[in-house]
Structure formats: C-alpha cells, structure tokens
Amino acid sequence: MNSPAVTFRHLDAYDHAGAHGWAAAALDSMLARVFAELEPPKPLSIIDWAETYRVLSREETNDYAGAYDLENTPALRGILAECNPAKNRRVIVQKSAQLGYTAGVVCNVLGYHVHWEPCVQVVMFPREKSAKDFDAEKFSPMVRATAQLAKRIRLKSRSDGNSATRKHYPGGLIKFVASNSPSDVKSTSAKIRIVEEPDDTNKDVKGQGNAIALLRERGKTIRNSFELIGGSPTAKGASEIEKEMRTTDQRRFMVTCHECGERHAVEWEHVVIPGMNLTAEELAAPDVDSQWPQREVYGRARHEDAYYVCPHCGLVWTDDERIANIRTAARIAPYYGWEPTSDSPDPGFYGNELQSVFDGSRVPVLAEKFLRAQYLMDHGDPTEMVAFWNSTRGMCWEYSGELPEEEELRKRAEVYAEWSVPAGALVPLLTVDVQHDRLAVTCWVMGRGEEMWLAYWGEVYGQTVVAHQGAWVELEQLLEKTIATPSGVDLRIAACGIDCSDGQTSEASYAFVRKHDRQVRPVLALKGAADAEGRVEIWTPPKSIDPNRKATKASRFGVQIHMVGTAKAKDLILGWAQEGGRVRLAGNGAGRMHWYEGVRDDFYEQMLSEIKIPSRTNPRKRAWKARTDRRNEALDCTVYAIYLSRHLRLHLKRPGMWDLDELRLRQGTLLTLPEPVAVPPQQPDHIEEALNMVQTSELDDAATDMPEQTVADDSALLLQAARAKQAWDAMMRARKGGQRGR
Numbered sequence: 006m007n008s009p010a011v012t013f014r015h016l017d018a019y020d021h022a023g024a025h026g027w028a029a030a031a032l033d034s035m036l037a038r039v040f041a042e043l044e045p046p047k048p049l050s051i052i053d054w055a056e057t058y059r060v061l062s063r064e065e066t067n068d069y070a071g072a073y074d075l076e077n078t079p080a081l082r083g084i085l086a087e088c089n090p091a092k093n094r095r096v097i098v099q100k101s102a103q104l105g106y107t108a109g110v111v112c113n114v115l116g117y118h119v120h121w122e123p124c125v126q127v128v129m130f131p132r133e134k135s136a137k138d139f140d141a142e143k144f145s146p147m148v149r150a151t152a153q154l155a156k157r158i159r160l161k162s163r164s165d166g167n168s169a170t171r172k173h174y175p176g177g178l179i180k181f182v183a184s185n186s187p188s189d190v191k192s193t194s195a196k197i198r199i200v201e202e203p204d205d206t207n208k209d210v211k212g213q214g215n216a217i218a219l220l221r222e223r224g225k226t227i228r229n230s231f232e233l234i235g236g237s238p239t240a241k242g243a244s245e246i247e248k249e250m251r252t253t254d255q256r257r258f259m260v261t262c263h264e265c266g267e268r269h270a271v272e273w274e275h276v277v278i279p280g281m282n283l284t285a286e287e288l289a290a291p292d293v294d295s296q297w298p299q300r301e302v303y304g305r306a307r308h309e310d311a312y313y314v315c316p317h318c319g320l321v322w323t324d325d326e327r328i329a330n331i332r333t334a335a336r337i338a339p340y341y342g343w344e345p346t347s348d349s350p351d352p353g354f355y356g357n358e359l360q361s362v363f364d365g366s367r368v369p370v371l372a373e374k375f376l377r378a379q380y381l382m383d384h385g386d387p388t389e390m391v392a393f394w395n396s397t398r399g400m401c402w403e404y405s406g407e408l409p410e411e412e413e414l415r416k417r418a419e420v421y422a423e424w425s426v427p428a429g430a431l432v433p434l435l436t437v438d439v440q441h442d443r444l445a446v447t448c449w450v451m452g453r454g455e456e457m458w459l460a461y462w463g464e465v466y467g468q469t470v471v472a473h474q475g476a477w478v479e480l481e482q483l484l485e486k487t488i489a490t491p492s493g494v495d496l497r498i499a500a501c502g503i504d505c506s507d508g509q510t511s512e513a514s515y516a517f518v519r520k521h522d523r524q525v526r527p528v529l530a531l532k533g534a535a536d537a538e539g540r541v542e543i544w545t546p547p548k549s550i551d552p553n554r555k556a557t558k559a560s561r562f563g564v565q566i567h568m569v570g571t572a573k574a575k576d577l578i579l580g581w582a583q584e585g586g587r588v589r590l591a592g593n594g595a596g597r598m599h600w601y602e603g604v605r606d607d608f609y610e611q612m613l614s615e616i617k618i619p620s621r622t623n624p625r626k627r628a629w630k631a632r633t634d635r636r637n638e639a640l641d642c643t644v645y646a647i648y649l650s651r652h653l654r655l656h657l658k659r660p661g662m663w664d665l666d667e668l669r670l671r672q673g674t675l676l677t678l679p680e681p682v683a684v685p686p687q688q689p690d691h692i693e694e695a696l697n698m699v700q701t702s703e704l705d706d707a708a709t710d711m712p713e714q715t716v717a718d719d720s721a722l723l724l725q726a727a728r729a730k731q732a733w734d735a736m737m738r739a740r741k742g743g744q745r746g747r
C-alpha cells in the first residue's frame with residue numbers, strides 16, 4: 006500500500022496532532038484510520054461548514070450572536086453555494102446594504118479556507134483603513150468566536166508573523182491589502198482572491214493600472230483559483246461592479262406567492278406607499294385632510310402603512326409573509342431562489358434590501374427612507390435618493406444631463422482636413438498618452454481666448470517600453486509634422502506634452518523628453534496630480550530637480566515633472582450638470598472647441614469618457630470617474646493640451662499679441678522663400694523687437710507669478726504691429742521689384 010500518498014486532510018488529523026504516530030498505535034485503531042483515509046476526502050460545502058462550525062460573536066452582531074444560521078440571511082445561501090473553487094472561477098455580487106454579505110459570504114469563505122481547505126487568500130479593500138476596520142470589526146471577532154479558527158490562527162502571535170493585515174495558519178495565510186498600494190496588490194499569489202467594494206478601489210494604482218486587474222494577474226497560474234467580487238454600485242456607466250456583472254449570468258432572487266403560486270423577482274417596484282400618488286379626484290374629496298393628513302416631509306403619503314404586493318395576483322403581503330416566502334424560496338437547491346437571466350459560466354447576483362429579513366429592512370422602514378429622500382430631492386438635493394438607489398435598491402444611479410450626447414458633438418464637426426486648421430488657429434500643441442502597445446496622440450491648435458481646433462487624433466502602434474524604438478520613432482516624425490493654414494503657411498508644433506505616469510514606460514518617455522526638449526519647442530514630461538475633485542490647479546510651477554534628494558527615475562534623466570491638475574482641466578473641458586463645460590459651447594469665440602469631419606469616430610465617445618459624480622464617502626464633493634464602457638485617451642490628451650496652453654501662457658495673451666503672431670506667421674513665409682533679392686529698406690528691428698515680446702519662451706523664463714501686465718499694453722503693441730506690417734509691405738514691394746529687375 007502506498008501509504009505516504011495518504012494525506013491528512015481529515016479533520017481529526019489536525020485536531021489531534023499528537024496522534025501522528027499512528028503507526029505505533031493499536032492495530033485496530035490503525036486499520037480504522039487507514040480505511041478512513043482511503044475514502045475520498047469528506048466533502049463539506051461552505052454552507053455546511055458555516056452551519057456546523059461558524060459562530061457569530063456579539064462583536065459582529067447583537068441580534069444574531071451564536072451559531073451561524075442561514076435562515077437569518079436566506080438570500081446568501083445561493084451565493085455561498087457558488088463560492089466553490091472546484092465549480093467556479095469567479096462570483097460577482099452587486100449588492101445593497103443590510104444583506105449580511107460581509108459576515109455571511111466574505112467571512113465564511115475565508116473561514117472555510119482557513120479550516121477545511123487551507124490555502125493562500127487575499128482580500129483587497131479600497132483603502133488601508135477599511136482593511137483594518139474589517140479585521141477589527143469582522144474577521145478577528147469571527148476567529149475568536151469560532152473554535153476551529155481560534156485553534157488555527159493565533160491572532161496575537163508576533164512569532165507567527167501575524168498582524169492586523171496578515172494572518173498565518175497551517176497550510177496558508179490571509180492578507181488584507183489596500184487597492185491604492187501597488188506593492189500590496191502585486192505581492193501575493195493567492196488561490197482565493199476577494200475584492201470588497203470595487204467601486205471605491207483604485208482605477209489606476211500609481212500608474213500601474215486597475216487594481217482589480219492587477220490582483221487578477223496574481224491568480225492566473227494557480228489551479229482552481231477563485232475570485233469573489235462584491236460591492237454596491239455607484240453611477241450608471243462608471244460603476245465597476247456594474248461592469249463586472251455584465252459578464253455574469255445575472256441572477257435575480259425569485260419568490261413564489263403563497264396565494265397564486267407564481268414567481269417574481271423581489272424588487273422595490275412592488276412596494277406600495279398609500280397616499281403617495283393620490284388622484285385629482287381623491288385630492289378633491291371633502292374629507293381628504295382627515296383621510297390623508299398633510300405632514301411635513303412625507304406629504305400625504307403614509308410610510309407606516311406601506312406594503313408589498315404580488316405583481317401577479319395583487320394580493321397584499323404582510324411583511325411576515327414576505328419574509329416567509331423568501332425563506333421558502335431560499336431552501337430549494339440547487340439555486341436557492343436565484344434564477345439566471347443571462348448566459349454565462351460565471352454566477353452573478355443582484356442583491357437588494359427587500360431580500361433581507363432583518364427588522365431594520367422592513368417595508369415601512371424602507372418606505373420612510375424613500376419618502377425622505379424624495380422630499381430632499383424635490384428640494385434640490387438628490388444625495389439621499391442616490392444612496393437609496395445604490396444602497397437599498399442595489400442599483401446604479403443614472404446621472405442624466407451630466408454630459409452632452411456623442412451625437413451632439415458629431416453634428417458639430419467642421420469642414421477642414423486632418424493636419425490643417427481654419428484661420429485663427431495658430432499654436433499647435435502635440436500631446437501624447439502612453440499605453441504599453443501604442444501612443445495615443447492629439448494635435449490641438451490654439452488661438453485667441455484658448456479657442457482650440459483639433460488637427461489630429463489617432464494612435465501610433467508599437468512597443469513603448471524601450472526608448473527610441475517602436476512607437477517612439479513614429480512620434481519623432483509626428484513632432485516634425487506641419488499643420489496647413491488658409492494663408493498657405495504651415496505651422497510647426499510649438500510644444501509637446503507626454504504622459505509619464507506609467508511605471509513601465511516612464512523611462513522611455515523621459516528619454517524621449519530629454520532628446521527632444523528645446524527652448525523653442527519644449528517637450529514636457531507630464532503626470533496627472535492625485536486629485537479627482539479639482540483641488541489642484543491645472544498648471545502649477547514644475548518642481549526643480551533637487552540634487553540633495555534621493556534620485557528619482559525622472560531626475561536621473563534630468564527631466565522635470567510637470568504635474569497636471571487633470572480634474573480641474575476636466576471641469577473646464579467637460580463640466581457637469583448645469584455647470585456645463587467648454588465642450589458644450591457651439592459657434593466661434595473664446596473657449597470654443599472645434600473638430601473636423603472625418604476625425605476617427607471614437608474621438609466623440611472618448612471625449613465624453615468621464616463624469617463628475619458625488620463621492621460616496623462625502624456626497625457634498627464630486628469626483629471625476631471614468632466610464633467603464635470606453636477608453637479615455639482622447640480626453641487625457643486634450644487635458645494635456647490645456648496644460649501646455651497654460652504653460653505657454655497662451656490664455657493670458659492679449660489680442661494684439663495674437664495679431665503679431667499672425668504677422669509673424671506671414672513673415673515666416675517670406676523667410677522660407679529662397680534668397681530674398683533685396684534687403685528690406687527699413688531695419689527689421691521693429692519686427693524682431695515686437696516678436697520678441699511675444700516669444701513664449703521668454704514668458705516662461707519670467708517668474709511664474711508674472712502678471713500679464715509686464716508685457717507692454719495693447720495700444721503699444723498694436724502700434725508696433727502696424728509698424729511691423731509696414732515693414733513687411735515694404736519687404737514685399739522690394740522683393741517684387743527685385744524679381745522684375747531680373
């Protein structure tokens with residue numbers, strides 16, 4: 006018999022560690038043991054484990070302390086049944102509050118994989134604080150209360166290497182990590198990976214990409230690895246959990262009516278609040294005030310009498326009947342009340358608070374919450390209504406009218422060719438967003454009052470990790486590109502900005518900046534500031550390289566980093582709700598944005614790729630969030646263009662200075678012609694002098710707080726412009742004369 010292959014996965018093997026010397030034990034005992042081990046390992050589901058071993062402590066819940074009983078959280082049974090690595094690779098739960106999800110699903114999955122199927126597990130929280138709170142309020146209390154876990158995890162043991170965010174046990178360990186720490190997220194390969202509240206996790210972990218995707222990478226090579234993602238949704242189109250749910254079988258919790266026997270999904274739409282929608286007739290009745298007394302906040306609606314109705318037979322359910330029907334549905338295997346509504350191998354669950362049997366989630370309580378939210382919304386504050394949708398209904402809130410429609414932008418496309426601009430566009434800015442396999446590039450050409458014209462939007466494919474190769478070679482060519490104008494003169498790129506925030510490509514970006522940065526045509530290394538609300542100004546003075554500080558990657562390349570107040574730039578470009586941004590402005594003039602017919606079609610959706618929505622932790626503050634259904638490079642590049650415009654102080658330029666620029670443009674034609682035959686009759690100093698005043702590099706060299714008035718005032722400039730024009734006319738005459746004389 007091949008005895009070494011026998012594994013001690015049987016419960017008793019660990020419980021009586023001293024009995025490992027079974028070979029020396031009595032023969033009958035040994036035989037019994039051997040036969041027991043030869044049997045396949047006793048299967049025990051997480052549901053059975055939870056109901057056999059798990060104990061809820063008083064620290065976790067006051068009302069339900071004691072042996073864990075799924076009857077108190079019936080809707081979780083169907084979710085737990087799918088949390089099985091042998092059966093599923095991932096389970097997604099879009100949930101409301103009050104379902105007991107964290108204690109009932111997350112903790113039970115963790116506990117089971119400490120005790121019954123030990124392995125490495127990692128749980129990712131939005132921030133370190135939420136990880137520590139979870140440990141203090143949920144995990145450690147569970148371990149202390151559950152004997153089989155207390156035996157395996159010595160919570161206080163420093164010698165075991167245990168801490169608030171790390172727990173060792175025989176056969177594995179658990180790590181609690183924060184989504185904003187790349188070293189945390191990337192450090193552990195784990196068989197069980199759990200993501201809590203994905204809508205609050207980091208979209209971009211210090212330039213290394215989406216935290217959820219990074220964590221997923223860590224499980225790729227592990228057989229039977231399992232991922233559990235659960236959280237409440239936020240804004241429609243920008244919600245991570247909504248996006249994850251799209252790829253699942255989207256289960257709804259169905260109950261059977263005790264009267265008609267028909268099934269339906271338990272949803273808020275089946276709740277009736279008496280007095281809420283009185284008809285004109287009812288309102289005109291003489292006894293309306295005694296029948297439906299008017300109250301503050303609630304109006305004539307009576308939340309205390311709110312009830313649930315079967316949508317099939319119209320029977321009014323008492324709340325006890327609702328709870329009884331939920332419990333009945335949740336006892337039926339294999340789905341335990343849940344029904345898939347879409348085709349996918351991955352189970353996904355839509356949880357809402359009406360599936361809860363807790364006292365705090367009774368229909369009249371929820372109805373009161375709804376009426377209060379409705380009242381506040383009618384008075385201009387939608388915060389609580391948004392929370393009601395997200396946390397009670399478990400649904401995304403749709404922020405309507407926050408952004409214009411793509412179609413609106415598409416209709417405004419103007420007739421001019423790519424790499425050309427209409428009159429008025431004078432200063433071309435090339436901006437670059439760096440991806441691993443390509444560079445996304447826009448060329449915006451600025452004019453008076455920061456009116457801007459798109460001359461190019463596209464992508465250059467090729468690797469971007471190694472400097473001076475792949476896509477970088479093509480970017481060099483784009484830097485030399487010229488933009489045609491109606492005057493027949495071509496414009497050259499005035500400045501270029503490159504996103505250097507990605508850890509893997511930043512060195513190649515710095516190398517490009519170092520090679521191409523010139524006084525006359527700056528090439529800047531840009532990074533988005535860590536600010537989603539708009540606290541950081543679009544342009545702030547770049548930090549100079551401090552030789553005494555520890556060398557950063559950038560400083561080793563001798564490159565300055567320019568921090569871009571991206572959120573504030575998005576406020577300016579996109580705006581939100583009534584405070585519409587520039588992208589909504591039609592026609593011509595200051596702040597207008599123009600694009601050409603035939604621009605690559607994804608320009609429109611990418612320009613509208615973020616929305617500014619109230620933050621979940623503080624609804625008084627709004628934060629920019631990426632929409633999950635599209636890419637956003639065109640918007641990022643446009644943000645950088647605004648930064649470059651501020652860097653070159655184009656927004657401070659007076660009309661007279663723009664006039665001079667136009668003049669300079671025409672002078673440029675003259676200079677590109679071969680050998681002028683005659684020397685201009687007047688000394689060209691006027692032109693030079695005037696032009697020097699508007700040399701942007703000179704403005705840059707001035708102190709950052711330089712007021713615009715240090716430049717001569719408009720009238721003086723206009724005078725100089727007139728003189729310059731005279732000089733130019735004279736040159737033209739002289740040139741013509743010279744040609745005639747040939």
Ligand SMILES: [Zn+2]
Pocket residue numbers: 262263264265266267315316317318319320
């Ligand atoms: Zn019915």
